[in-house]
Amino acid sequence: MYDFDYHKPTTVADAVALLAADPDAKAVSGGHTLIPALKHRLNKPTSLVDLSGIAEMRGIRREGNALIIGAFTRHAEVASSEVVQAAIPVLSFMAAHIGDNQVRNRGTIGGSVSNNDPAADYPAAVLGLGAIVHTSSRKIPADEFFLGMFTTALEPDELLVAIEFPIPEKAGYAKMKNPASRYVMAGALVSKGPAGVRVAINGAASCVFRQAEMEAALAANWSPEAVAGIQQPADDLNSDIHGSAEYRAHLVTVMAKRAVVNAG
Amino acid sequence: MDTGAESLIPFTGIGASVRRKEDLRFLSGRGHYTDDISRPGQTHVWFLRSPHAHARIVSVDTAAAARMPGVVAIFTGADTAADKIGGVPCGWLIHNKDGTPMREPPHPVLAHGKARFVGDAVAMVIAETRQQARDAAEAVAVEYEVLPGLASMAQALAPDAPAIHEEAPGNICYDWHIGDEAATDAAFARAKHVVTLELVNNRLIPNAMEPRSAIGDYDPTTGDHTLYTTSQNPHVIRLLMGAFVLNIPEHKLRVVAPDVGGGFGSKIFHYIEEAAVTWAAAKIARPVKWTADRTESFMTDAHGRDHVSVAKLALDEHGTFLGLRVSTQANMGAYLSTFSTSVPTYLYATLLAGVYTTPAIYAEVKAVFTNTVPVDAYRGAGRPEATFLLERLVDVVARDTGLDRLEIRRRNFIKPDQFPYQTPVALQYDSGDYFSTLEMGLKAADWAGFEARRAAAAAQGKLRGIGISTYLEACGIAPSAVVGALGARAGLYEVGTIRVHPTGSVTVLTGTHSHGQGHETTLAQLVCEQLGVPFDKVEIVHGDTAKIPFGMGTYGSRSLAVGGSAMVKAMDKIIAKAKRIAAHLMEASVEDIEFEKGVFRVAGTDKTKAFAEISLTAYVPHNYPIEELEPGLEETAFYDPKNFTYPGGCHIAEVEIEPETGHVRMVNFTAVDDVGRVINPMIVEGQVQGGVAQGIGQALLETCVYDGDGQLLSGSMMDYTLPRADDLAPVSVATHTTLCTHNPLGVKGCGEVGAIGSPPAVINAVVDALRDYDVRHVDMPATPAKIWSIIHGNARRVAAE
Known part of the structure; x- marks a missing residue:
């Protein structure tokens, strides 16, 4: 370096x-x-501005019908937090399946969401649960936060401080891992709650996105069968040495179905 | 001797699973690797590497870089050329079909005139720190004229393809063949069935845990050169680099390969970085250190495999194999690495008989230059390619002819009473029992119960398959005269020195090299067994040309079969001499002296002398037959094997495919191998399991991918899928022993069997799992995307019915 x-x-x-x-x-x-x-x-x-010494960016707390997780909270803390497990178990589940132990003991939710890697896990949770991103200067709804590959609404001198997750009635997540990197090839987070019925797809495209057709189908009939027949168009999906756009499009449906199963 | 106490000592001889003594230092972070070495006044080098697969080097301007902080020196191809530095040599000459020698273009230490793969070293920048060297390398201005990159053999063989080397028009290194073409044609002419299979053996990137590293050191007062390097064979490096590249005589060149963290073949070869640091250290009269980062490992360690083949098998109406015809293209990469040319010829095509009595075989192999990293031996080297081809072909034959895949194997196996068995492709197998390893494997894997497991999986929506590979390999390389006749430019004997110290402890100097195999344990067990010396009184020394006699190192599962045999011969000499000393001390005739478990005894009497009493006498020869016997107790033996060794066995893989995603899960793996006599069962189990892990990696996960211009796309762990623990299945290992008939230990070798036997077993299982989808063959690796596209693209037969 x-x-x-x-x-x-x-x-x-x-x-x-x-x-x-x-x-x-x-x-x-x-x-x-x-x-x-x-x-x-x-x-x-x-x-480099190291954020590890900032106490106000840490911690997990429940406030009414929301869970607020400090940006500097490590994946391992989210995975093992009883507060998270009780309020939004899908978040603990997701955190427990990011990378490996070493990654989970270092990586943070704020870092992952700010970076907005298309193959990262957490952006699907933020978008799929309809979270609100608290920054050093404002509050940004998830739908306005993720702008494109590695791009967010954050200004250069704006820091993500915490994420406020509304507590859903139901939520589930499923992903297919890239066999080499173990990042997400295609994943889906589905939820039903105060933010409505939401389906966020990660890994498959250049940026996490909402699958409107699946949301409508699940709103009408919350069941795996409701999404099983919905084909994600392959246009604009990622294609690389591990899988074509067509394969990823197929995986979107499979993962959405599994996410509904996981949501219960 | 107190035999009562002796019985309390745990058995540590042949057959004991002695815990690996080297693991305490490895597991506690006390291993001493090349990068752990720092020499006084040491400088650091950063190699500036070509970003282009194929380019003319128009100019290299180092002026700005030379002024950067900490820079000591910068050398380019022009400097090595001016110093008349030779290219790194190829160790094996192959002849074309017409008898002419292969094309052997030079492999310069630093690229001169042209760069031929992404990673080809264009300049070496030496500075006080690695960081400074890297900073300065970025300031070296290289002007390239980019030429078309030939990333694949198909591109390189296209009629209008430019020549990568002027010396090799058409990008052909050689066009070689083996076997009797006329007899094979005749066999095909009278065949009832001919089955054809086209297949690819996927290119692999080795990835030893320890990246390569090299330190050159030079003493201007004595003219002594020292190279510390991550090598599996320090004497070979000394010979190749000293004699062919740098013109340094052996007595002025020491090569040290200390603890080495994995090799798998990739550290056999003499690499340009070794020569560069040795040469540069003398130029600047300071030590020069280089350690690869993982990116450099991916783009400069010799890759493995990379064959494209067409195989045809001729059968009679009973399913008996009549003839085999194979045509293979083998990728050499941009330059000829040390053993590259031997891998797709004598380590590959000679194995095409496998365990079968096919009477006529003809194989032709075209070796092709491409703008990719040089390709050379990787765990198994040629034999996995032959085994994959043959064991896949046999399964396809069974499918196409409707014969049972076990029955067709049994029908064509070489029978136990046919040994020694002469194949039509040059090898003579000494021993083996393929029926027994097959039966043991079938039982251990519960082959008979598979259909019930398949049905249970189907009820869960999964596709379960089982696959078998009955393989054979040739290792324990090699008889020097044989390989010499085939083009090897070195002998392949091994050496061992047994140094018995005055108080009876023993130091062994071996020419083999351990880089994870556990030699310090296994070889010590040979001494426990033969000399009766306690395990903790034996030390194994290897890896330093200043300490050990001239040995050829470790590869081709040769350490025990060849190196161990040399030790046995040297210990025979020790015992012979010690008996004469014992006879003198006990005033008996030497013919009457027996030696067992460390005790010399006058036969039929209770007169004994312990081993340590004899060794003390040898070094304190007060009462000694000095007129007829030299003092001391140290013997060296060189052992040149009479034949290769032929391990073989049966591997059975069971997989389960998730049709929705195409993911193939390894459910179970059973290996029953005949590796000859087993010295340490625990180490054999570990070697087989490690090899199987790499075989599963090749079959399901790993593949090297270049884009059409020769950029390496699978150039990091993010993109190249090395197997992880959860990609593997439980691997049960059993052995069934027939003894090697021609070496004193009866051993065959276990280092490569896992990687050789397993890939076809896994793919045969995958194809079996897809039996309802009309699948005949799946090339490796069977990735989720590939399997999904097969399932997605093939109408399910049962659905159509």
Whole structure:
């Protein structure tokens, strides 16, 4: 990696100030995407702003009918949290199936959602549960947050601080893993709750997206059969050495069906 | 000697599952690998590598880079050419069908004139730190004229393809053949059935856990060169690099291969980085260190396999094999790696008889240059390719002719009373019992109960399949005269020195090299067995040309069969000499001295001397037959094997396919192998399981992918699917022993059988699972996407009926 300066602020305000002062600075959370990119010299920030010292970005709490998870909460904490398991078990399930133990003990929910890797897990939860993203300056509904591959509504000097998940009646997640990376080839998170019936598809396209036809079908009839016959068009889906767009399109239906089964 | 106490000592000889003594240091982080070594004044090198698969190097401007902080020196192909540095050599000469020698273009240490694959080293930048070297490498300005990249054999063989090497028009290295073509044609002419199968053996990327590393060191006061390197065979590296590349005589060149973290063949070869750091260390009179990062490993470690073949089998009306005809294209990559040329010829086509009595075989192999990483031996080397072809073909024959796949195998097996068995493709098998390994395998895998398991899986919506491979391989390489006649440019004997110390402990110097196999344990057990010395009094030394006699290293499952046999011969000499000392001490005739379990005895008496008393006498020769016997107790023996060894056996795979996703789950794997005499059953089990893991990897997961321009798409763990624990099944391992008839231990070798026997068993199981979908063949790897597209594309027969 190239040389860079290193900062470890203790408040969101200080972190934002550091990022605002230097357009080439980068925030680092769990580091699971940024550190490999640095090691491969694919990224050359002037400084890294380490978020691990900011207490206000941590923690899991229930507030009424919502669960609020701090951005710096590690996957392992979400997986093992009794609060999460009781309120939104699908989130614990998802977190428990991200990467491996090492990844889960370092990676954070805020880092994953801010990065918006098309093959990441958490964006499907944020979109599929109709969450609200709390940033250092505003609240952004999930439907307005994910803009495209590795692109979100966050401004360069804006930090994701926490995510507010409305507690659904039912929610389920299923994914097919890429055999090599074990990232998501195609996944689906389905939910029914205060945010309506939602189906978020990850892994298959350049960005997580909602599958409207499946949402309508599930709204009418919450059952695996309701989505089993719905074909996801292959246009605009990803195609790579591990699977064609047609294969991913097929997997979208299979994973949606399984997600409904998992939701119960 | 107190025999009562002796009985409390656990048995550590042949047949004991002694725990691996090396594992304490490996598992506690105390292994000492090349990258752990730092020499005083050490510099670091970063190799600037071509980003193009095929390009003319118009100019290399190092001026700006040379001014960067910490830069010590920058060398390019022009510098190595000016110093008359040779190319890294190929160790095996293959002749064309017409008797002319293969095309053997040079493989320069640093690319000169042209770069021929993505990763070809164009410059070496040496600096005080690795970081500085890398920074400066980015400031080297190389002007390339990009040429068409020939990423596949099909591209390289196209009529209008440019020549990658001027010396090899048409990009052909050789067009070789073996066997009796006329007899094979005659067999096909009278055949009742001819079954044809086209298949690909997928290209693999080895990925040893420890990346390659090399440190060059030079003492200007003595002129001594030292290379520390991640090698499976330090003497071979010394010979190739000293004699052919750098012109350094052996007495001035030491090669050390300390702990090495996995090789699987990829660390046999003499790589350009080894020569570059050794040469550069003398140029700058400072040590030069290089360690690959994983990206470099993917793009510079020699890859494996990569064959495209057409096979035809001729049968009579009873299903008896009459003739086999095989035509194979083998990818050499951009340059000839050390043993590359031997892999698709003498390590492949000679195995095409397999375990069957096919009387006529003819095979032709075309070796092709492409703009890809050089391809060379990888665990099994040629034999997995032959086994996959043959064991797939036999299953397809069974399918096409309606014969049972077990019955057709039994009908054509070489019978136990036919050994020694001469094949039509040059090998003479000494021993084996394929019926017994088959029956044991069928029983252990509960073959008979499979249809019930298939029905139970079907009730769950799953497609279950079972597959078998009855394989054979040739290893324990090799008789020097035989391989010499076939084009090898080295002998393939092995050496062992047994150094008995005055108090009776033993140091063994072996020319073999352990990079995970457990030699420090297994070879010590041979000493326990033969000399009766306790396990903790034996030390195995390997991997340093300054310590050990000239040996050929470890590959081709040769360490025990060849290296162990050398040790046995040396221990025979020790015992012979010790008996003479014992006879002198006990005032008896040497013919009357017996030796057993560490005790010398005058036959028929209670007069004994312990091994340690004899060794002490040998080094303190006060009362000693000094007129007729030299003092000391140290013997060296070289052993040149009389034949290859021929392990074989039966592998059975059971898989379950999820039709919705195409995912193939390994349910069970059964291996019954005849590896000859088993020295350490636990280590054999581990070797077989590791090999099977790699075989399952090839069958289901791994494949190297280049795009059409020669860019490596599967260039990281994110894209190249190495097997993980949850991709594997329980692998049950059993052995059925017939002894090798021509080496003193009766051993055959176990390092490669797992990787050789397993891939066709897995694919045969996958094809069996798809039996309702009219599937005849599936090329490896059977990935979810591939299996799904087969299921998706083939109308299910049962549905149509």
